[in-house]
Amino acid sequence: xxxxFQAKRVAVIGASKEEGKVGNVIFQNFLGxxxxxxxxxxxxxxxxxxxxxxxxxxxxxxxxxxxxxxxxPAKFVIKTVEDCGKKKIRNIIIITAGFKEVGNxxxxxxxxxxxxxxxxxxxxxxxxxxYSSYGVDTLFLPKSRLKRPQPGTIAFxxxxxxxxxxxxxxAAEEGYGFSKFISYGNAITIDETDLIEYLGADKDTKVxxxxxEGISDGKRFLEVCKxxxxxxxxxxxxxxxxxxxxxxxxxxxxxxxxxAEIYFGAFKQAGITIAKDLREMFDYMKVFEKIQTKPKQGxxxxxxxxxxxxxxxxxxxxxxxxxxxxPSKSTISKLKKKLPPIAAVKNPTDILGDADTQxxxxxxxxxxxxxxxxxxxxxxxxxxxxxxxxxxxxxxxELHKKSxxxxxxxTTGSEYAxxxxxxxEEKGIPCFEFPHNAARAIKKLIEKK
Amino acid sequence: xxxxFQAKRVAVIGASKEEGKVGNVIFQNFLGxxxxxxxxxxxxxxxxxxxxxxxxxxxxxxxxxxxxxxxxPAKFVIKTVEDCGKKKIRNIIIITAGFKEVGNxxxxxxxxxxxxxxxxxxxxxxxxxxYSSYGVDTLFLPKSRLKRPQPGTIAFxxxxxxxxxxxxxxAAEEGYGFSKFISYGNAITIDETDLIEYLGADKDTKVxxxxxEGISDGKRFLEVCKxxxxxxxxxxxxxxxxxxxxxxxxxxxxxxxxxAEIYFGAFKQAGITIAKDLREMFDYMKVFEKIQTKPKQGxxxxxxxxxxxxxxxxxxxxxxxxxxxxPSKSTISKLKKKLPPIAAVKNPTDILGDADTQxxxxxxxxxxxxxxxxxxxxxxxxxxxxxxxxxxxxxxxELHKKSxxxxxxxTTGSEYAxxxxxxxEEKGIPCFEFPHNAARAIKKLIEKK
Numbered sequence: 001x002x003x004x005f006q007a008k009r010v011a012v013i014g015a016s017k018e019e020g021k022v023g024n025v026i027f028q029n030f031l032g033x034x035x036x037x038x039x040x041x042x043x044x045x046x047x048x049x050x051x052x053x054x055x056x057x058x059x060x061x062x063x064x065x066x067x068x069x070x071x072x073p074a075k076f077v078i079k080t081v082e083d084c085g086k087k088k089i090r091n092i093i094i095i096t097a098g099f100k101e102v103g104n105x106x107x108x109x110x111x112x113x114x115x116x117x118x119x120x121x122x123x124x125x126x127x128x129x130x131y132s133s134y135g136v137d138t139l140f141l142p143k144s145r146l147k148r149p150q151p152g153t154i155a156f157x158x159x160x161x162x163x164x165x166x167x168x169x170x171a172a173e174e175g176y177g178f179s180k181f182i183s184y185g186n187a188i189t190i191d192e193t194d195l196i197e198y199l200g201a202d203k204d205t206k207v208x209x210x211x212x213e214g215i216s217d218g219k220r221f222l223e224v225c226k227x228x229x230x231x232x233x234x235x236x237x238x239x240x241x242x243x244x245x246x247x248x249x250x251x252x253x254x255x256x257x258x259x260a261e262i263y264f265g266a267f268k269q270a271g272i273t274i275a276k277d278l279r280e281m282f283d284y285m286k287v288f289e290k291i292q293t294k295p296k297q298g299x300x301x302x303x304x305x306x307x308x309x310x311x312x313x314x315x316x317x318x319x320x321x322x323x324x325x326x327p328s329k330s331t332i333s334k335l336k337k338k339l340p341p342i343a344a345v346k347n348p349t350d351i352l353g354d355a356d357t358q359x360x361x362x363x364x365x366x367x368x369x370x371x372x373x374x375x376x377x378x379x380x381x382x383x384x385x386x387x388x389x390x391x392x393x394x395x396x397x398e399l400h401k402k403s404x405x406x407x408x409x410x411t412t413g414s415e416y417a418x419x420x421x422x423x424x425e426e427k428g429i430p431c432f433e434f435p436h437n438a439a440r441a442i443k444k445l446i447e448k449k
Numbered sequence: 450x451x452x453x454f455q456a457k458r459v460a461v462i463g464a465s466k467e468e469g470k471v472g473n474v475i476f477q478n479f480l481g482x483x484x485x486x487x488x489x490x491x492x493x494x495x496x497x498x499x500x501x502x503x504x505x506x507x508x509x510x511x512x513x514x515x516x517x518x519x520x521x522p523a524k525f526v527i528k529t530v531e532d533c534g535k536k537k538i539r540n541i542i543i544i545t546a547g548f549k550e551v552g553n554x555x556x557x558x559x560x561x562x563x564x565x566x567x568x569x570x571x572x573x574x575x576x577x578x579x580y581s582s583y584g585v586d587t588l589f590l591p592k593s594r595l596k597r598p599q600p601g602t603i604a605f606x607x608x609x610x611x612x613x614x615x616x617x618x619x620a621a622e623e624g625y626g627f628s629k630f631i632s633y634g635n636a637i638t639i640d641e642t643d644l645i646e647y648l649g650a651d652k653d654t655k656v657x658x659x660x661x662e663g664i665s666d667g668k669r670f671l672e673v674c675k676x677x678x679x680x681x682x683x684x685x686x687x688x689x690x691x692x693x694x695x696x697x698x699x700x701x702x703x704x705x706x707x708x709a710e711i712y713f714g715a716f717k718q719a720g721i722t723i724a725k726d727l728r729e730m731f732d733y734m735k736v737f738e739k740i741q742t743k744p745k746q747g748x749x750x751x752x753x754x755x756x757x758x759x760x761x762x763x764x765x766x767x768x769x770x771x772x773x774x775x776p777s778k779s780t781i782s783k784l785k786k787k788l789p790p791i792a793a794v795k796n797p798t799d800i801l802g803d804a805d806t807q808x809x810x811x812x813x814x815x816x817x818x819x820x821x822x823x824x825x826x827x828x829x830x831x832x833x834x835x836x837x838x839x840x841x842x843x844x845x846x847e848l849h850k851k852s853x854x855x856x857x858x859x860t861t862g863s864e865y866a867x868x869x870x871x872x873x874e875e876k877g878i879p880c881f882e883f884p885h886n887a888a889r890a891i892k893k894l895i896e897k898k
Contacts, residue, residue: 020834101791102791103791141832141833141834142834144834144865145831145832145833145834145862145865146832146862147862147863147864158757159757160755160756160757160758160760161755161802162754162755162756162757162758162802162830162832162833163755163756163757163758163761163830164757165830165832166755166758166830166832166860166861166862166866167861169832169861169862169863169866170861170862170863170866170882172863173862173863173864173867211757213757213760237761239757239760239761239764240760240763240764241764242763242764242766242767242768243767244763244766244767244773244796245760245761245763245764245767248759248760248763248793248795248797276768276885277761277765277883277884277885278761278861278883278884278885279728279882279883279885279886305611306609306610306611306612306615307609307611307612308607308608308609308611308612308613308660308662308688309609309611309612309615311609311662311688311689311694312612312686312688312694312726312727314689314691314693314694315688315689315690315691315694316726317691317693318691318692318693318694319691319725324693342550342551342552347693353610353611381611381612381614381615382594383590383594383595383611383614383615383618384590384594384611385469385590385591385593385594411615412615412616412618412619412727413594413595413596413615413618413619413622414596414618414619414621414622415596415622416593416594417615417618417619418622433619433728434726434727434728435726435727436725436726436727436728437728
């Protein structure tokens with residue numbers, strides 16, 4: 001499987017010189033960093049592609065090829081796979097559509113047989129394929145439309161190509177770091193379970209995310225997940241949980257999605273974190289990416305420079321059944337001496353609208369040291385100029401480094417706040433847009449195995 | 450009340466030349482557009498502020514003053530209000546803090562008496578005051594931190610200053626249009642109900658939003674809301690609905706917030722739309738701002754270029770109990786002729802990953818004409834270069850203009866998608882980030898009175 005993500009010598013079959021074409025975008029993806037290996041263009045009808053010599057046939061390339069990416073018309077796919085088989089290529093990504101998903105069962109079966117004959121592992125057909133932080137990138141959508149994420153520890157597996165690409169694009173925008181992204185389409189040989197199993201053992205991946213409609217072998221899938229979730233979280237958003245949604249999956253990926261209750265029950269037993277919508281998935285991704293150690297208990301201390309956000313945070317914790325911390329008397333009395341007399345020093349602690357970095361440092365520090373507190377939930381509203389970006393960042397970083405207790409932050413607003421959120425997260429501290437999202441994520445953090 | 454929002458001659462008492470000071474930011478706010486009236490700086494200790502002549506006392510200004518903004522230390526407030534009273538100013542915004550909210554009941558009572566003596570209407574003290582699209586802007590936070598929203602039809606009333614400013618800042622970023630924003634602080638004479646009542650009759654305001662912790666006169670509040678919600682929606686997020694949250698409001702605004710069930714029940718009876726968290730409020734704001742006419746029924750037709758989003762849309766509609774449309778046979782057969790043979794023409798309708806503007810036009814048009822469809826829910830994933838921004842915008846605008854049926858759109862992704870979303874909304878069409886948000890908003894649209 002490793003060759004799908006870390007191939008050193010890649011052949012793009014169907015590499016095209018025509019701008020915007022699938023085979024053109026994919027070939028270009030391999031030309032620059034982060035890919036450091038060699039790429040070969042295969043195209044019987046062109047002498048060169050972007051200044052690179054082309055090969056009429058993949059077999060004409062000398063030396064071993066780790067991975068072939070196939071982007072030729074459906075009718076040529078079988079022949080191309082045959083050539084790959086003879087060239088002893090064992091990993092293939094087939095981008096081409098026009099198989100089972102359009103009712104072409106015959107061609108699909110023929111493809112399957114050919115793949116089996118040569119013992120080829122295949123992702124696809126009818127997919128976007130793979131994006132890996134190592135440099136394999138078969139996403140045929142240009143970077144101006146589909147932003148590539150920074151390297152990181154999240155792996156995302158999507159049955160749906162277009163939806164997967166939209167999710168990846170947004171995740172890149174919001175600063176999530178990815179190890180791998182896989183759109184696996186028709187899953188002709190490699191299915192969701194194979195991928196999850198691989199990612200479970202993958203050292204570069206700490207969080208596995210998944211958009212799935214149907215699961216081909218439910219029993220095996222759950223067994224695999226059960227083992228993995230003991231070590232790393234699997235977050236799943238299940239498409240087709242509603243009655244009508246389940247019917248609709250039939251014409252999307254041809255797989256039958258089952259009833260909500262059955263799925264959710266089984267997922268829960270396997271330790272899978274269920275997200276009911278995409279923002280929920282993003283929120284869980286964030287908290288699991290940043291925080292690997294489970295807090296002792298869930299007793300959460302709120303700190304805020306906006307009284308209303310303190311109230312909303314409190315409401316949100318209760319909504320998600322997260323226990324509020326009850327800080328010790330000595331913490332309270334020590335902190336009271338440091339904060340202005342009118343600050344509300346309890347839970348929530350309101351350090352007031354004119355709070356500066358020093359007040360945040362004092363408050364967070366006090367609660368990090370308190371045995372009765374497991375998690376800090378701190379709102380930083382940066383509309384007041386008293387919040388200095390660099391100073392609050394430095395303070396948060398230092399506090400985060402010296403304590404194992406999770407610090408969960410919240411900030412809301414326009415450019416300045418969005419930038420601050422990204423920078424806080426670069427320090428390894430999760431930062432949410434609203435108290436509700438933070439509270440919901442904290443709940444999952446506590447429930448973590 | 451009108452003078453709070455449309456004053457022509459404004460006195461800023463405590464106008465300061467010191468950059469960053471409250472009285473400096475506020476005075477500056479009145480110097481440029483959109484404010485077209487006259488502003489006067491009152492400061493006994495300075496000869497000029499930013500090149501403007503200062504007055505030692507508000508009474509020294511000749512002619513009528515419509516509105517005084519007070520930003521002097523608490524101990525000088527009573528005397529300043531006396532001067533305003535003698536100058537026959539009947540509208541005052543007191544920014545200054547240090548009254549009831551810090552336990553200074555005596556000063557607070559004294560202020561109240563002085564205001565009553567001169568029959569002065571007062572917003573504040575301890576507040577950010579007012580932002581109106583007309584040009585009154587007493588928000589003392591600089592525009593680099595707190596973005597001002599574009600003019601529009603939303604009014605937002607917030608008990609909490611810092612939280613209100615964060616919400617306003619984000620709303621400005623996301624392109625919402627505001628008529629008024631009011632942070633009313635201690636509500637010494639004008640309370641939430643007075644404001645809601647005014648906004649209910651305000652022609653520039655079509656949607657009223659509110660963040661509230663405690664309500665001073667519940668009976669009157671509900672009576673006023675009940676009348677208004679027959680004509681325009683009131684969206685409320687209630688802080689302190691949880692047990693602990695309710696306790697926390699005591700030290701924030703000194704008001705006792707009641708039990709969730711009682712509030713929600715009463716709010717519902719008064720026709721108030723309840724949002725449980727801030728994103729929910731933003732979603733409802735969006736759909737109510739853009740769509741004034743209630744759809745006949747709620748039968749919703751899904752169109753998508755990403756199969757997964759079709760499934761997720763279907764799941765979301767069922768989650769929020771929104772009925773799926775069952776398009777007529779003739780619509781289906783006509784549309785089938787226009788779309789590729791492998792497109793799924795039903796509900797959801799998947800116009801496939803290679804959809805262009807023409808396919809959107811064909812599909813949306815077909816369902817707009819179908820008697821069995823009340824609402825269109827269309828996903829446009831722009832990761833594929835086949836989606837041209839200008840062409841899809843033009844098409845959506847034309848379709849939107851020729852039909853009264855709401856078109857609700859969804860798009861997800863990085864810069865390109867974010868830009869597309871803003872531009873779609875400039876055409877008067879709501880656009881959400883995820884199917885879940887769209888479905889939840891559609892539900893409220895159907896429930897609208």
